[in-house]
Amino acid sequence: MHEPGTAATRRTYTMPEAAQILGIGRTAAYEAARTGELPTIRIGKRILVPAAALDRFLSECGQDAANDR
Secondary structure (H helix, E strand, O other), X not given: XXXXXXXXXXXXXXXXXXXXXXXXXXXXXXHHHHHOOOOOEEEOOEEEEEHHXXXXXXXXXXXXXXXXX
């Protein structure tokens, strides 16, 4: 079982965490969020990436890559 608050149980990621998961730089992640390419939620001044939205984003990218073959 995972400890509460660990990455396995969290439902959102910070922009730097999402960038690391995607293998891109922090600036590129913020730009993708700004253009709407990366789904985000804003709580006050914090910008967070929902884990479910990030999973969908990655799945869709994988499907697009498979369709290009």
